[in-house]
Amino acid sequence: MPRGLGAAEQFVADIAALTQPDAVVWCNGSDAEHARLIGQMIDAGTLVPLNPDLRPDSFLARSDPRDVARAESATFICSAREEDAGPTNNWAEPTQMRNTLHEVFTGCMRGRTLYVVPFSMGPVGGRLSQVGIEITDSPYVVASMRIMTRIGAPAMREIAAGARWVPAVHSVGMPLVTSGGTRVQDVPWPCSETKYITHFPEGREIWSFGSGYGGNALLGKKCYALRIASAIARDEGWLAEHMLLIRLTHTDGRRYHVAAAFPSACGKTNLAMLRSVLPEWTVSTFGDDIVWMRPGTDGRLWAINPEAGFFGVAPGTGESTNPTAVRTLTQNVIFTNVALTDDGDVWWEGLTDSPPAHLTDWQGQEWTPEIAAETGRTAAHPNARFTVAAEQCPLIDSDWEDGDGVPVDLILFGGRRASNVPLAALARDWHQGVFYGATIASERTAAAEGTVGELRRDPFAMLPFCGYHMADYWAHWLQVGDSLTRPPAVAAVNWFRKGPDGQFLWPGFAENIRVLDWLLRQSEGQVPGRACAVGTLPEPEELNLDGLELDPADLREVLRVDAAGWTSEADGIADYFTSMGTAVPKVLWEELARLRAALAAQTAQPSSR
Ligand SMILES: Nc1nc2c(ncn2[C@@H]2O[C@H](COP(=O)(O)OP(=O)(O)OP(=O)(O)O)[C@@H](O)[C@H]2O)c(=O)[nH]1
Numbered sequence: 291m292p293r294g295l296g297a298a299e300q301f302v303a304d305i306a307a308l309t310q311p312d313a314v315v316w317c318n319g320s321d322a323e324h325a326r327l328i329g330q331m332i333d334a335g336t337l338v339p340l341n342p343d344l345r346p347d348s349f350l351a352r353s354d355p356r357d358v359a360r361a362e363s364a365t366f367i368c369s370a371r372e373e374d375a376g377p378t379n380n381w382a383e384p385t386q387m388r389n390t391l392h393e394v395f396t397g398c399m400r401g402r403t404l405y406v407v408p409f410s411m412g413p414v415g416g417r418l419s420q421v422g423i424e425i426t427d428s429p430y431v432v433a434s435m436r437i438m439t440r441i442g443a444p445a446m447r448e449i450a451a452g453a454r455w456v457p458a459v460h461s462v463g464m465p466l467v468t469s470g471g472t473r474v475q476d477v478p479w480p481c482s483e484t485k486y487i488t489h490f491p492e493g494r495e496i497w498s499f500g501s502g503y504g505g506n507a508l509l510g511k512k513c514y515a516l517r518i519a520s521a522i523a524r525d526e527g528w529l530a531e532h533m534l535l536i537r538l539t540h541t542d543g544r545r546y547h548v549a550a551a552f553p554s555a556c557g558k559t560n561l562a563m564l565r566s567v568l569p570e571w572t573v574s575t576f577g578d579d580i581v582w583m584r585p586g587t588d589g590r591l592w593a594i595n596p597e598a599g600f601f602g603v604a605p606g607t608g609e610s611t612n613p614t615a616v617r618t619l620t621q622n623v624i625f626t627n628v629a630l631t632d633d634g635d636v637w638w639e640g641l642t643d644s645p646p647a648h649l650t651d652w653q654g655q656e657w658t659p660e661i662a663a664e665t666g667r668t669a670a671h672p673n674a675r676f677t678v679a680a681e682q683c684p685l686i687d688s689d690w691e692d693g694d695g696v697p698v699d700l701i702l703f704g705g706r707r708a709s710n711v712p713l714a715a716l717a718r719d720w721h722q723g724v725f726y727g728a729t730i731a732s733e734r735t736a737a738a739e740g741t742v743g744e745l746r747r748d749p750f751a752m753l754p755f756c757g758y759h760m761a762d763y764w765a766h767w768l769q770v771g772d773s774l775t776r777p778p779a780v781a782a783v784n785w786f787r788k789g790p791d792g793q794f795l796w797p798g799f800a801e802n803i804r805v806l807d808w809l810l811r812q813s814e815g816q817v818p819g820r821a822c823a824v825g826t827l828p829e830p831e832e833l834n835l836d837g838l839e840l841d842p843a844d845l846r847e848v849l850r851v852d853a854a855g856w857t858s859e860a861d862g863i864a865d866y867f868t869s870m871g872t873a874v875p876k877v878l879w880e881e882l883a884r885l886r887a888a889l890a891a892q893t894a895q896p897s898s899r
């Protein structure tokens with residue numbers, strides 16, 4: 291990894307020589323610089339300013355309809371050895387990939403400006419923080435990085451002071467001057483059919499080509515804070531995770547920190563902004579997508595949110611589901627691929643109970659409920675996003691920027707499962723907890739390309755984000771656990787189980803506090819729970835359901851562990867572990883054997899629920 295200012299200057303000079311931009315601008319992150327970029331993007335049609343009376347300092351970007359989500363098939367881990375990327379990543383031979391990148395990046399910024407964006411992941415100078423430099427030819431990326439990370443002068447000072455930094459190169463891949471010298475007209479959302487989202491874990495380097503979409507282009511996020519950081523974390527004994535982080539404060543003064551890994555579009559932002567319906571609990575937000583955790587000298591696991599903003603899913607975010615997010619989005623927001631109202635505000639499915647009579651949809655076309663009924667077109671893209679500073683969140687915790695982090699008490703793993711997986715199960719110990727993480731499966735969502743609804747394994751919600759061999763990553767989790775004398779409790783949760791009528795059995799959202807409340811009481815031994823094959827489950831009467839009307843039959847169903855269903859689940863896990871090769875830790879095979887034995891015992895006692 292490079293260090294220092296000299297190396298940074300050399301890096302910028304090298305990339306400028308390769309990509310041949312018209313100009314090079316070092317970003318300092320100032321308000322004036324930001325205003326200039328916004329003005330340019332409005333002129334270019336990239337941003338539509340929203341009505342300042344309704345949504346001050348906020349903008350709408352409409353992407354190219356082919357550039358709306360993470361491009362997993364174009365995402366590569368270029369480790370020196372193929373086996374280090376593992377069976378779940380696309381691997382590319384590093385020298386070959388470097389040649390390809392050299393080819394596509396040559397002259398790719400002609401006619402454009404190259405921006406240099408120094409950034410810090412985590413509070414600048416914090417104990418768990420790290421810095422990087424993103425080079426990009428997209429002002430949308432600069433403006434978004436300014437929200438999502440800490441960019442500019444303070445990060446540059448860290449680099450000048452000698453901090454190691456991660457080099458990250460991004461281009462939308464659409465030069466404005468051809469190699470023959472012909473000028474090309476720019477478009478509001480430049481991108482390319484050719485896409486490469488590449489990571490060099492040994493050199494801690496990122497190269498991204500052809501997309502302007504968040505997860506592909508804001509390189510501090512998934513590329514650095516997860517794929518590259520997971521490789522750094524493996525080597526240094528810590529964890530880089532796809533998790534939210536919250537604090538629960540009880541009226542009696544007790545405080546707990548909960549981190550949770552759910553796959554993309556499975557409820558992290560919602561849980562991160564939960565407004566408690568139980569009067570004894572207050573929830574405050576630390577982060578909604580990424581957590582870095584390090585064993586402390588006290589034998590506990592200490593966590594920070596390395597990001598500075600939220601890049602959240604808009605559809606489904608409304609007053610009844612996530613009122614905190616709605617209040618976070620009142621100003622200074624970049625919206626991407628939502629619909630525009632006739633008075634210059636934004637709308638998406640789920641923001642209000644019924645849609646406005648007339649809208650401009652995410653592709654700039656006329657939209658009415660009638661047109662929607664006829665064509666099935668949604669007003670917003672299902673993966674439409676908002677980009678907003680975390681400090682605007684009304685529930686943000688006053689300690690969220692504490693560089694030392696907070697000690698984690700409980701880790702949750704969950705996915706989107708219509709059947710089988712119960713509402714909550716507490717693991718007996720760290721080993722079973724790692725087994726929960728390693729065996730998460732979830733129905734596909736719109737956050738990446740692919741068929742929505744299809745079930746896929748997404749271990750630790752890290753399938754698209756682990757920078758090395760997934761089974762080695764499981765072994766790393768086991769090893770980190772061994773180094774903790776006070777490890778967090780671990781639980782599996784599922785908010786998405788459905789009844790035979792296809793309706794969710796559990797009301798979810800703010801009501802999920804009831805599950806957290808039980809898990810914390812159970813982990814402290816205040817309630818017995820019901821030991822079962824998959825962990826300790828709540829007895830229905832142990833859940834605090836004050837003020838909630840829930841059909842007792844639905845509650846029983848959402849807590850039901852079906853031995854036959856779980857036996858085939860176990861078969862699926864065995865096939866999955868086998869497909870992961872010989873690196874799967876023995877401990878996880880032992881956990882599977884324990885699960886099978888417990889299921890056999892459960893089947894032998896037909897009276898059990
Ligand atoms: N039924 C149900 N749906 C939920 C719940 N929590 C979230 N959702 C829905 O799940 C979708 C995604 O929620 P988010 O909180 O944005 O998911 P995320 O994990 O932050 O997604 P990424 O930002 O892509 O990583 C939205 O449509 C939500 O309305 C819940 O408890 N129950």
Ligand SMILES: O=C([O-])CC(=O)C(=O)O
Nearest residue numbers: 360504505506512554737
């Ligand atoms: O990374 C992104 O582009 C958006 C996101 O949070 C995810 O897909 O998990």
Ligand SMILES: [Mn+2]
Nearest residue numbers: 558559602603
């Ligand atoms: Mn989110």
